[in-house]
Amino acid sequence: MLDATTLSGGTATAVPAAPATELSLASELAVATPVGLTARCTRVLLSPWSRLSLLLVLLATAAASVLLFEPQRLLSNGWPPQLSGAAAAAVFAVAYGLCTVAFVPRPLLNLAAGALFGSQLGLGTALAGTVLGAGAAFGLGRILGQDALRPLLRARWLKAADGQLSRHGFRTMLMARLFPGVPFWAANYCAAVSRMGWMPFLLATALGSIPNTAAYAVAGARASAPTSPAFLIAMGFITLPALAGAVVAWRKRHHLRRR
Numbered sequence: 001m002l003d004a005t006t007l008s009g010g011t012a013t014a015v016p017a018a019p020a021t022e023l024s025l026a027s028e029l030a031v032a033t034p035v036g037l038t039a040r041c042t043r044v045l046l047s048p049w050s051r052l053s054l055l056l057v058l059l060a061t062a063a064a065s066v067l068l069f070e071p072q073r074l075l076s077n078g079w080p081p082q083l084s085g086a087a088a089a090a091v092f093a094v095a096y097g098l099c100t101v102a103f104v105p106r107p108l109l110n111l112a113a114g115a116l117f118g119s120q121l122g123l124g125t126a127l128a129g130t131v132l133g134a135g136a137a138f139g140l141g142r143i144l145g146q147d148a149l150r151p152l153l154r155a156r157w158l159k160a161a162d163g164q165l166s167r168h169g170f171r172t173m174l175m176a177r178l179f180p181g182v183p184f185w186a187a188n189y190c191a192a193v194s195r196m197g198w199m200p201f202l203l204a205t206a207l208g209s210i211p212n213t214a215a216y217a218v219a220g221a222r223a224s225a226p227t228s229p230a231f232l233i234a235m236g237f238i239t240l241p242a243l244a245g246a247v248v249a250w251r252k253r254h255h256l257r258r259r
Contacts, residue, residue: 048148055144062102089117089125096129101136106184107238110213114220122217127209134188134205141192149193162194169196170204177208180242212241 096109109129113122164172173191176182191201215237222231 051144052148055140058140058144059101059103066099066102066104089121089128092116093125093128093132096126097132097136100130100133100184101140103185106130106213107216110216111220111223114217115223119214119218119221122221123210123214126213126217127206130184130209130213131202131206134184135198135202137185137188138192138198138201141189145189146193161190165191165194165196169194170200173201173204174208177205178211178241179244180212211237 092113096113099109100106110122110126113126113129116122117125169191173187173196176187215234218230218234219238222228222234225231
């Protein structure tokens with residue numbers, strides 16, 4: 001203890017200063033509490049199940065918006081007259097991609113592309129929209145759904161499908177696009193959950209979608225003349241791959257079950 005002499009001649013005891021280590025520890029605790037809470041909240045928000053929930057909410061909102069506003073009717077019937085040429089094709093491709101993410105059937109969009117832009121430009125525009133929509137769905141599924149869904153792949157047929165996409169991604173996706181038995185959105189999200197790479201997925205989507213998209217674009221462009229040879233040939237190209245895909249799926253179902 002230190003004694004200090006006061007003006008009256010008495011003594012007063014000086015209180016020792018708090019150690020520097022205690023002050024620093026108190027300040028660290030005061031700062032650590034909100035930082036720790038923020039970190040825990042961040043971990044919860046970025047957890048696999050939180051991201052999957054966000055994906056489901058986004059997809060449900062997109063599907064509800066399509067049911068309410070029917071944007072596919074805008075694509076086919078109410079196209080803005082001020083848009084024409086390359087600008088119209090670019091806007092249509094973006095709208096096409098967004099509509100496929102929202103589960104609008106691609107055949108309707110392909111027919112609209114042919115009816116609006118003709119066979120050749122309609123094919124190019126529809127293919128661009130196909131790749132954009134597939135890439136958007138693949139990215140959403142990969143970022144928001146893969147971590148939560150991969151541990152759930154326990155059934156034999158799910159493991160078999162995942163193995164095919166992970167090991168032979170390009171070939172499997174090419175076949176899925178060529179034969180329209182697999183829904184477009186289902187192939188996108190299944191590939192996103194697998195370990196398939198971006199480039200094989202996009203390249204297989206672009207190449208495999210050409211025949212079917214071309215057939216629908218030609219059918220849309222020639223819809224005013226349903227008895228014309230071009231329209232009939234296009235309908236044949238639409239029907240035959242669908243039948244072939246159904247036969248292949250029927251024969252492959254036993255192979256998937258045995259694996």
